Amino acid sequence: MSAIVSVENVTKTYHLGKTEVPALRGVSLEIHAGEFLAVAGPSGSGKTTLLNLIGCVDTPTAGVVRVDGKDTSALSERALTDLRLRRIGFIFQSFNLVPVLSVFQNVEFPLLLQGGLTRGERQRRVGELLQAVGLSGHARHRPSELSGGQRQRVAVARALVGRPRLVLADEPTANLDSTTGATIIDLMRDMNQRDQTTFLFSTHDQKVMAHAHAVVRIADGQLQARETLQAAS
Amino acid sequence: MAPSLGPARILLRIAFRNLFAGRAKTLIIGAILLLGTALVVAGSSLVESVDRGMRSSIQGSLAGHLQVYDDRSKDELALYGGMGREPQLEPVVDFSRVKEVLSRVPHVKRVVPMGIDQAMVATGNQIDVALEKVRADVRRIEAGERDDALLRHYQAHKDHVRRMVTLLRDELRAARALADDQLLQDRKQAGEDLARAAAPAFWDGFERDRLGSLEFLENRVAPQGMEGGMTIVRYVGTDLDAFLEAFDRAYVVEGQRVPKGRRGILLGKWYAEEYLKLKTARRLDKIKDARDFQRRTIAGDEEVARWVKENTTQVKEILYQLDPIQAEEAAARLRRALPSEERDLPKLLVQLLSTTDQDFDRKYAIFYDRLAPLLQLYSIRVGDTITIKAPARSGYFNAVNVKVYGFVHFRGLEKSRLAGVMSLLDLMSWRDLYGYLSPEQTEEIRHLKQVAGAQAVPRERAEAELFGGGGAAVESQRASRIDEAAVLARIARPAKAEDLSARVYSQREIDRGVVLNAALILDDPSRIAETARAVDRAQRAAGLHLKVVDWQKASGVVGQSVSLFRIVLYTAVLIIFAVALVIINNAMVMATLQRVREIGTLRAIGAQRRFVTGMLLVETMAVSLFFGALGAALGALAVWLIRAAGGIPAGNDQLYFFFSGPALLPTLGTTSVAISMGIVLLVSVLSGFYPAIIAMRVTPVEAMAADD
Ligand SMILES: Nc1ncnc2c1ncn2[C@@H]1O[C@H](COP(=O)(O)OP(=O)(O)OP(=O)(O)O)[C@@H](O)[C@H]1O
Ligand SMILES: [Mg+2]
Numbered sequence: 001m002s003a004i005v006s007v008e009n010v011t012k013t014y015h016l017g018k019t020e021v022p023a024l025r026g027v028s029l030e031i032h033a034g035e036f037l038a039v040a041g042p043s044g045s046g047k048t049t050l051l052n053l054i055g056c057v058d059t060p061t062a063g064v065v066r067v068d069g070k071d072t073s074a075l076s077e078r079a080l081t082d083l084r085l086r087r088i089g090f091i092f093q094s095f096n097l098v099p100v101l102s103v104f105q106n107v108e109f110p111l112l113l114q115g116g117l118t119r120g121e122r123q124r125r126v127g128e129l130l131q132a133v134g135l136s137g138h139a140r141h142r143p144s145e146l147s148g149g150q151r152q153r154v155a156v157a158r159a160l161v162g163r164p165r166l167v168l169a170d171e172p173t174a175n176l177d178s179t180t181g182a183t184i185i186d187l188m189r190d191m192n193q194r195d196q197t198t199f200l201f202s203t204h205d206q207k208v209m210a211h212a213h214a215v216v217r218i219a220d221g222q223l224q225a226r227e228t229l230q231a232a233s
Numbered sequence: 234m235a236p237s238l239g240p241a242r243i244l245l246r247i248a249f250r251n252l253f254a255g256r257a258k259t260l261i262i263g264a265i266l267l268l269g270t271a272l273v274v275a276g277s278s279l280v281e282s283v284d285r286g287m288r289s290s291i292q293g294s295l296a297g298h299l300q301v302y303d304d305r306s307k308d309e310l311a312l313y314g315g316m317g318r319e320p321q322l323e324p325v326v327d328f329s330r331v332k333e334v335l336s337r338v339p340h341v342k343r344v345v346p347m348g349i350d351q352a353m354v355a356t357g358n359q360i361d362v363a364l365e366k367v368r369a370d371v372r373r374i375e376a377g378e379r380d381d382a383l384l385r386h387y388q389a390h391k392d393h394v395r396r397m398v399t400l401l402r403d404e405l406r407a408a409r410a411l412a413d414d415q416l417l418q419d420r421k422q423a424g425e426d427l428a429r430a431a432a433p434a435f436w437d438g439f440e441r442d443r444l445g446s447l448e449f450l451e452n453r454v455a456p457q458g459m460e461g462g463m464t465i466v467r468y469v470g471t472d473l474d475a476f477l478e479a480f481d482r483a484y485v486v487e488g489q490r491v492p493k494g495r496r497g498i499l500l501g502k503w504y505a506e507e508y509l510k511l512k513t514a515r516r517l518d519k520i521k522d523a524r525d526f527q528r529r530t531i532a533g534d535e536e537v538a539r540w541v542k543e544n545t546t547q548v549k550e551i552l553y554q555l556d557p558i559q560a561e562e563a564a565a566r567l568r569r570a571l572p573s574e575e576r577d578l579p580k581l582l583v584q585l586l587s588t589t590d591q592d593f594d595r596k597y598a599i600f601y602d603r604l605a606p607l608l609q610l611y612s613i614r615v616g617d618t619i620t621i622k623a624p625a626r627s628g629y630f631n632a633v634n635v636k637v638y639g640f641v642h643f644r645g646l647e648k649s650r651l652a653g654v655m656s657l658l659d660l661m662s663w664r665d666l667y668g669y670l671s672p673e674q675t676e677e678i679r680h681l682k683q684v685a686g687a688q689a690v691p692r693e694r695a696e697a698e699l700f701g702g703g704g705a706a707v708e709s710q711r712a713s714r715i716d717e718a719a720v721l722a723r724i725a726r727p728a729k730a731e732d733l734s735a736r737v738y739s740q741r742e743i744d745r746g747v748v749l750n751a752a753l754i755l756d757d758p759s760r761i762a763e764t765a766r767a768v769d770r771a772q773r774a775a776g777l778h779l780k781v782v783d784w785q786k787a788s789g790v791v792g793q794s795v796s797l798f799r800i801v802l803y804t805a806v807l808i809i810f811a812v813a814l815v816i817i818n819n820a821m822v823m824a825t826l827q828r829v830r831e832i833g834t835l836r837a838i839g840a841q842r843r844f845v846t847g848m849l850l851v852e853t854m855a856v857s858l859f860f861g862a863l864g865a866a867l868g869a870l871a872v873w874l875i876r877a878a879g880g881i882p883a884g885n886d887q888l889y890f891f892f893s894g895p896a897l898l899p900t901l902g903t904t905s906v907a908i909s910m911g912i913v914l915l916v917s918v919l920s921g922f923y924p925a926i927i928a929m930r931v932t933p934v935e936a937m938a939a940d941d
Contacts, residue, residue, distance in 0.1 A: 048937055057837055057933035078841060084933070085839025096834040096936055100250035105243075112239035113839050158838070170937055 001071070004166050004198050005031040005054050012049050018083040021206050023049040023092035025221040026063070031200060033165065036192045038212035039202040046221040047202035048170050049143030053089055054200065055078045055168045070166060085113055091169035091188075091201070095151040097143040103130070130155040132194070135172050137173030149180035153187065157202040160191055185211040190202060242842055250850040257825060261858035264818050266916070269809045270909045274868025277803045277905035279881075284795045286893030291788045293482035294643040294652045297345065298754030298761050299768060300787035301331065304780035310750055311789030312349065313651050314467075319350055322902050324669055325779070327412070329744040329753055330360075334775040343479045343754040346744070348470040349665050352623035353463045354698045355918045356509060356612040356635035359553055360455040366390045366445065366556075371443045385531045386558060390768065393556035395436055400453060400553075402431040405457075426453040464508045466621065468498065468656040470663020472743050480753045482646065483657070488639025494737040496659045498621075499641040500613065505652020509611045512550055513586065516540040517597055524593065526895065527884060531590045544586040544753075548579055551608065559607050566603045615639055618734070621665040633662045634701070636734055648883070649890035651791060660743050669747040794891070810916050817920035823851055825924040831929055835936030846925040857917030863911075865906050873903045
C-alpha cells in the first residue's frame with residue numbers, strides 16, 4: 001500500500017535576518033492511508049514546520065515532500081491550493097472559523113469551493129457530519145456563540161466535509177482544557193475509524209499523545225523512532 | 234456551472250456579512266460616498282441646468298450659435314459689453330459677401346448682420362409735451378373752432394406751461410444764489426428768457442400773438458426744461474426682420490415691428506422700465522417685485538422701505554405732468570379710491586404712496602388703474618421720434634432721428650438686464666450713426682469725383698440736397714466726409730426729397746454695407762464646433778478676414794461664467810472624492826490587516842488568491858455602489874424637491890439671465906448620474922486596490938499562528 005505522504009530527507013531553514021534557523025534537519029517519514037499518527041516534541045522542535053510542509057502551505061529547503069504522489073515543490077501556487085482543497089483537511093490550534101458564517105456555513109464552505117455537489121447533497125453531507133460531531137442542534141449558531149470545544153468540533157467537521165485523504169491538525173487541543181482536548185482527539189479517532197481518513201496531528205501533551213495509534217517523536221528538527229502505542233488496538 | 238457559482242456565492246456572502254459586522258466603518262465610508270455622489274448629482278444637475286439656461290438665453294437673444302467678426306479687430310467680440318466699454322471691432326465692409334459665402338456652409342441656416350454700440354438719447358422733455366398740447370389747441374382755435382371744452386382745456390394747458398415756467402425760473406434763481414460769476418454769465422440769456430416767460434405780462438399778451446408766443450416758448454424756454462435729460466441706449470443695429478426671425482426669444486410687447494425695410498427702433502422693454510419710466514411707477518414695480526418674488530417686506534427691508542419713502546417725498550414728478558384739469562381729475566379719483574377727504578392733490582399722492590405691507594397691493598392697483606391713465610408713464614412713447622447721437626468713427630458725433638415702433642422683450646429674460654438693456658435699431662440708421670460708407674458708395678464717389686472733376690458742389694447746396702427739404706432726418710456732422718456726402722447726395726438723388734423715415738430699403742441695400750459682426754444660426758445646434766471649422770474654411774477660401782467664435786466665446790465674461798461654476802463644482806467634487814479615497818483605503822487596509830488570520834485560513838483550506846482579492850473588492854464595491862446609488866438618489870431627490878418648490882428663485886437680474894427665467898428649474902441629468910456613479914466606481918476600485926494586494930500576499934501559514 002503506497003504512502004499518502006512521503007517525506008524524504010527534508011530540511012527546512014528559516015532566515016531571520018542574517019542568522020539561519022534550521023527548523024528541520026533531514027527528516028524522512030511515510031504516512032499510510034488510514035493512519036492516526038501523532039507528532040510529539042517539545043516547543044520549537046519543528047512540529048509546525050513539518051505539518052506545514054506536508055499541508056502544502058510551505059515548501060522544503062531541500063528534500064522532497066510528496067502528497068498524494070505529487071512533489072509539492074513542483075506544483076504551482078494554484079495547484080497547491082487545489083491540492084489542499086481536495087486532498088487535505090486542516091484543523092487549527094485556534095479553530096479559525098469564519099466568524100460571520102454560521103456553523104453550517106462554515107462546514108459547507110469547502111464544499112462550495114470544491115463545487116460539483118447539489119444543494120441537497122451538500123446539506124446531507126454537512127448534516128451528517130454535524131450529527132457525527134454532536135452539533136446538529138447548533139447548525140445556525142455563529143462561532144462566537146459556541147464554547148472552545150464546540151468550535152473545534154466544527155473545525156473537525158469542516159476538515160472532513162470535503163472527504164480529504166489526509167487531515168492535518170497542529171496542536172488541536174492546545175487551546176482546550178485536557179478533558180475537552182481528549183474528547184476532540186477521540187472524535188478525530190472515531191472519524192478515522194469511520195471513514196479510514198488519515199490523521200496527522202501534533203502535540204506536546206503526553207495525555208493527548210496516548211490517544212494516537214502511533215507517535216513519531218521530533219526533537220531539534222530531527223525525527224526519532226516511530227512508536228506504536230498500546231492504545232491503538 | 235456549479236464549480237464557479239459556489240465560490241462566488243460564498244464570496245458574496247462573506248463579503249456582505251463582513252460589511253454588516255463592521256457596521257460603523259461601513260457607515261462612515263458610506264456617508265462620505267453618499268455625500269460625494271449627492272453633491273455630484275445635484276451639483277452637476279444644477280450646473281447643467283444653468284448651462285442650458287444660459288445657452289438658450291445667449292443663443293436665443295443675441296449670439297446665435299456662432300459669431301463672426303473681422304479678424305483684424307483690436308478687441309475680441311463681447312456681445313454683452315467688454316470691460317467697461319464696447320470692444321473695438323474693425324468693420325466688416327460688405328456684409329452681403331459674408332452672407333453669401335457663409336450661407337452656403339452646410340448647417341448654417343441664417344446669417345444675421347449686427348453692429349452693437351451705445352449712444353445718447355434725449356428723453357422727452359415735459360415742457361415740450363405740454364407745449365405740444367397748447368400748439369394743438371392753438372391750431373384748432375386759429376382754424377376758428379370755439380367750443381367750451383376746447384377753450385377750457387386750452388386754458389388748462391396754458392396754465393400748465395405757465396406753472397412749469399415759473400418753477401423753472403424759481404429753480405434757476407435758487408441756483409444763482411449758489412453759482413459763481415462765470416456760470417451767471419453763461420446763463421444770463423437763459424435767465425432773461427425765463428424771467429420774460431414767467432412774467433404776467435407775457436401771459437396777458439399771449440392771445441395777441443399765439444404763434445409767436447408759442448415759438449418763443451418752444452425755442453427759448455423748452456430747451457431749459459429740467460426733464461430733457463439724456464440717457465444711454467445700447468443697441469444692436471441689425472436687419473430687424475432677420476433678427477426677429479432668427480432670435481425667437483425676442484418679441485414685441487408694445488407697438489409693432491418696424492415695417493419691412495423701414496428705419497426704426499424697438500427699445501428694450503427692460504431698458505424702458507429702468508430708464509424711461511416715471512420714477513414713482515418704477516419704484517412701485519420694484520417694491521411689488523421685492524414683495525412678490527423675493528419675500529422681502531416694507532417693514533423688514535431697509536431698501537424697500539427707502540423706495541416707499543422716496544415715493545412719498547418725490548410726488549413733484551407726477552404733479553409736474555398734470556395740467557390743472559388733469560390734476561383736479563386725479564384728486565377726485567384718489568379721493569374716491571382711497572377713500573379720503575383730503576382736497577390737496579400733493580397730500581393725496583402722499584397718502585397713496587405711503588404704503589405699508591398691508592395696503593400695498595390695493596394702493597398699487599389704485600395707482601395703475603386710476604392714476605396712471607392720466608400720466609405719461611414713459612418718457613419715450615411708442616410712436617415718438619427720438620434723436621440718437623453717437624460718436625462716429627471719424628470722432629465727430631453723428632445723430633439720427635428714428636421712430637420708436639415698439640418695445641422688445643426677450644422671452645424668459647424679461648427681468649434680465651443683460652438681455653433687456655438691448656434695443657434693436659435698423660441697420661441703415663445704425664450705419665449712419667457708425668459713419669461708414671459702403672464700398673459701393675465709396676467706389677461711386679471715387680468714380681464720380683473723377684468724372685465730375687472740379688465741378689464740386691457748393692457746400693451749402695450739398696447740405697440742402699443731402700438733407701432734403703424740411704424733412705431731413707439724418708443730420709450728419711461728418712465734416713471730414715462732407716464732400717463725399719455731397720457727391721453722394723447727387724447720386725442718391727431719388728432719395729433727396731424723400732422723408733428718410735418713410736423710405737423703404739431693399740434687402741440688397743440692407744445687406745450691402747458695413748456691419749461689425751454677424752450671428753450664424755445653425756439648423757443643428759449640436760454641430761457647433763464642426764460647423765465653426767467649416768465656416769472658417771469657407772471664409773478663408775473667400776478671403777473674408779473673419780474670425781469665427783462660438784456663442785460662449787462671443788458672449789465674453791458672461792459666457793465663461795458657467796465654465797467657472799463647473800470648475801468650482803468639480804474641484805469640490807475632486808476634493809471630496811480624494812478624501813473619500815484616502816479614508817476608504819485606510820479603513821480597508823486596517824480591516825484587511827485585522828483579518829489576516831481569517832484570510833490565511835481561507836487560503837489554507839483551499840480558497841484561491843483571486844477568491845480573497847475578489848472578496849475584498851466586492852466589499853468596497855458593494856459599499857460604494859450601495860451608498861453611491863443612495864447618494865445619487867438623494868441628489869435626485871434634492872433636484873426634485875427644488876423643482877417641486879418652484880426652483881431656485883433668481884434673486885437678481887444677473888441670475889435671471891443665467892437661469893434663463895425667474896427661477897432655475899434644475900433637471901436631473903442622466904449624464905450627471907452616470908458620471909457620479911463612474912467616479913464612485915473608480916474611487917472604490919482604487920481604494921480597494923491596495924487592501925486587495927495585501928490580502929493577496931497573505932499566506933496560508935498565517936492561519937497556523939496561535940492565538941495570543
Ligand atoms: N517563520 C519562521 N521564521 C523563523 N524561524 C521560524 C519560523 N517558524 C518557525 N521558526 C523556528 O523554527 C523552529 C521550529 O519551529 P516550529 O514552529 O516548527 O516548532 P514547534 O515544534 O511547532 O514549536 P511549538 O511547540 O512552540 O509550536 C523554531 O526554532 C522556530 O523558532
Ligand atoms: Mg507549533
